[in-house]
Amino acid sequence: QKEVEQNSGPLSVPEGAIASLNCTYSDRGSQSFFWYRQYSGKSPELIMFIYSNGDKEDGRFTAQLNKASQYVSLLIRDSQPSDSATYLCAVASPWAQAGTALIFGKGTTLSVSS
Amino acid sequence: GAVVSQHPSRVICKSGTSVKIECRSLDFQATTMFWYRQFPKKSLMLMATSNEGSKATYEQGVEKDKFLINHASLTLSTLTVTSAHPEDSSFYICSARQTDRGYGYTFGSGTRLTVV
Numbered sequence: 001q002k003e004v005e006q007n008s009g010p011l012s013v014p015e016g017a018i019a020s021l022n023c024t025y026s027d028r029g030s031q032s033f034f035w036y037r038q039y040s041g042k043s044p045e046l047i048m049f050i051y052s053n054g055d056k057e058d059g060r061f062t063a064q065l066n067k068a069s070q071y072v073s074l075l076i077r078d079s080q081p082s083d084s085a086t087y088l089c090a091v092a093s094p095w096a097q098a099g100t101a102l103i104f105g106k107g108t109t110l111s112v113s114s
Numbered sequence: 115g116a117v118v119s120q121h122p123s124r125v126i127c128k129s130g131t132s133v134k135i136e137c138r139s140l141d142f143q144a145t146t147m148f149w150y151r152q153f154p155k156k157s158l159m160l161m162a163t164s165n166e167g168s169k170a171t172y173e174q175g176v177e178k179d180k181f182l183i184n185h186a187s188l189t190l191s192t193l194t195v196t197s198a199h200p201e202d203s204s205f206y207i208c209s210a211r212q213t214d215r216g217y218g219y220t221f222g223s224g225t226r227l228t229v230v
Binding site: 041042046101104 | 157158205218221
């Protein structure tokens with residue numbers, strides 16, 4: 001069974017701290033990796049995506065990909081209370097039945113306290 | 115940026131009736147759209163892949179006769195929940211790929227369906 005795994009949390013960090021979110025995936029054929037943020041009752045919004053091994057930075061966010069370990073992470077620096085949400089890891093893999101749909105992990109709930 | 119409009123945002127229907135949800139790509143053409151379902155406190159589960167001009171491809175366990183998908187144009191895909199039952203109550207979200215600008219996936223705002 002192809003899977004995307006995340007710790008459900010909640011992950012609690014104080015304001016200003018670094019939040020570290022982790023994700024593993026089972027299919028070595030996965031090619032692209034996405035982090036989405038979802039507020040309760042809302043649709044997911046893209047934070048960033050990464051294709052290549054290594055780090056990719058965008059503002060306070062850094063995505064890290066290690067294909068050998070089948071591991072992708074998201075670091076949020078200087079966490080703010082407004083970052084409190086569920087963070088979804090998604091993988092685009094050729095093993096979906098048709099097309100290249102995103103397959104999502106269960107999400108990690110982040111709580112940033114002020 | 116790419117915008118996907120989904121309508122309605124919220125619908126309440128009686129058990130046994132059908133509900134149609136529309137998903138439109140506003141500023142790009144989407145040959146492929148995806149439909150997801152999300153139950154409370156659960157992740158998004160892929161239901162089907164909608165391809166313009168051809169039949170949709172459904173994920174295992176999703177009833178194609180119950181969840182009718184039509185992708186008649188490059189900007190519109192519809193999901194019709196037929197003979198809805200309370201267990202169909204969920205958050206339905208569509209997504210489209212903007213393939214002419216790389217690999218981006220854009221999500222609609224979602225439809226909260228409640229069947230009473």
